[in-house]
Amino acid sequence: MSDHTIVPCTHERHADAILAIFNDAIVNSTALYDYKARDAQSMVNWFNAKRAGNFPVIGVEDENGTLLAFGSYGTFRAWPAYKYSVEHSVYVHKDHRGQGLGRVIMEALIAAARENNVHAMLGGIDATNAGSIALHERLGFKHVGTLPEVGFKFGRWLDLAFYQLLLETPLNPVDG
Numbered sequence: 001m002s003d004h005t006i007v008p009c010t011h012e013r014h015a016d017a018i019l020a021i022f023n024d025a026i027v028n029s030t031a032l033y034d035y036k037a038r039d040a041q042s043m044v045n046w047f048n049a050k051r052a053g054n055f056p057v058i059g060v061e062d063e064n065g066t067l068l069a070f071g072s073y074g075t076f077r078a079w080p081a082y083k084y085s086v087e088h089s090v091y092v093h094k095d096h097r098g099q100g101l102g103r104v105i106m107e108a109l110i111a112a113a114r115e116n117n118v119h120a121m122l123g124g125i126d127a128t129n130a131g132s133i134a135l136h137e138r139l140g141f142k143h144v145g146t147l148p149e150v151g152f153k154f155g156r157w158l159d160l161a162f163y164q165l166l167l168e169t170p171l172n173p174v175d176g
Helices: 011-028 040-052 101-115 130-138
Strands: 004-008 057-062 067-075 085-092 120-126 142-153 156-166
Touching: 004 101, 011 040, 011 057, 011 067, 011 085, 040 067, 057 101, 067 101, 085 101, 101 120, 101 130, 120 130, 130 156
Parallel strands: 085 120
Antiparallel strands: 004 057, 057 067, 067 085, 120 156, 142 156
């Protein structure tokens, strides 16, 4: 892997690059169960939601400041008792896959989750995405279930596998 820098992503600096990575995943893969490419306004809304939830958006840039990969997490479910659980996602630019960038982002997300007193990190992964599944398993995530045929894209049913990592945080969880 070439020289890279881990950075906090901002709308101003990274929205266009994130949008391009998202749209490539939408159009060419089952990494996102969307059908249509997103527009620039979706990035405004996406970054606003991340900021409002105090959720990190972490990127990896090359020596020229080009975004190669990014990841984030957000609300797992909207009810208060899930406040210590998050669902994360990681995306690597198509030209930079297989270089360890997904692991770099995941390790940074796990560190951020610990800092933010997250207890459970969950990843919903298309069950045919062997690379993402292997990455999660190498980082200690456990397969906790598969929802068969919950998505339909590219003319076929898609199974969604869930992987979970339990963290030692928070030290003193509370109700409410």
